[in-house]
Amino acid sequence: MKTLLILRHAEAGHSFTGDDHARTLTERGPSQARQVGRWLAQSQHLPEMTVVSTAMRTRQTCIWINHELGEKAPTPYLDERLYQASSSVLCSVINETPESVHTLLVVAHMPGVQDLSTQLASQDSAEHAVLEMATHWPPAGLAVFTVTKPWAELDGRDAALATFV
Template identity: 25%
Template sequence: MTLRLILTRHAKSSWDDPLITDRERPLNRRGRASAAALGRWLAGSGMRPDQALVSAAERTRETWEIVKREAGFNVKADHSPALYLSEPDTMLSILKGATGQVVMLIAHNPGISFFARSILETPRLDSLYDRYPTGATAVIDFDADSWDAIGWRSGTLAAFEVPRHLIEEEAKAATEAALTASGAETDTPVSV
């Protein structure tokens, strides 16, 4: 059986209010747009989690809620305080307790970038993956019957996306659609 992990770093958060704690920081406008783009990408790619493990921080919870809304997921998240700024070993331990076949895990850097590199059988060698920027999402497959059976260097990367790329692609597609629509109108013969 194949298990699938959708590993997401929270979207871009706001630093506007110096009086709130790090845990309480919400997403900023760019982060909300990025989370929405991730949700549309996941839905369009047919990647639907049946379990969500989400850090208890506001920015991870908000990322999940926007992704869930945009993708039309009907999954309740397990909000885990242990995932807040967690180390890779903590993430692996929490993941080993998962029960879904497709699990989405939303957490923070630097732990998530180390986790993303260490969980792959063959690590991806590029700086974008290594940095794991806000909103970065890796889809990782495991040839295992239960999450308890996975370990370091056991996953295969199926996909990797960052919101900036998704938003650029959506804008490009919208521009092409608008040009096509306007070109269709100008190609229509005019009767006199």
């Protein structure tokens, strides 16, 4: 069994220059990301691989998560396809994950993270978690899925949403 962690970046500020890609975290953002890192460490959902959008706010989120994970943090892989990606693009990136990876963390953006999570949630998902995830996905919101099939075959209604943090 594998674990898929889908994370929306922590709270980001507004772009006054029009450069959305360069938006940085707000004062609350690092704290939110560190809380995610602590939760991952305490819950034993330690990522073996992390794939991150190239946007500044997602990279900063990953830095603060890895700060909390310390030596257990994998080196993040920056993937430009994740910047403002649709659910289908996010899924295709996940499909490329090597089968040797048992826990994958994806750090990306709304609405793609929510759309993909809604698409992946199987009938075996925790109903309360699905309702919460589908109605309100705050900054640093994290969906935790259990996956039983190969990464390359993941496409829809085939991962159980265990919890939404």
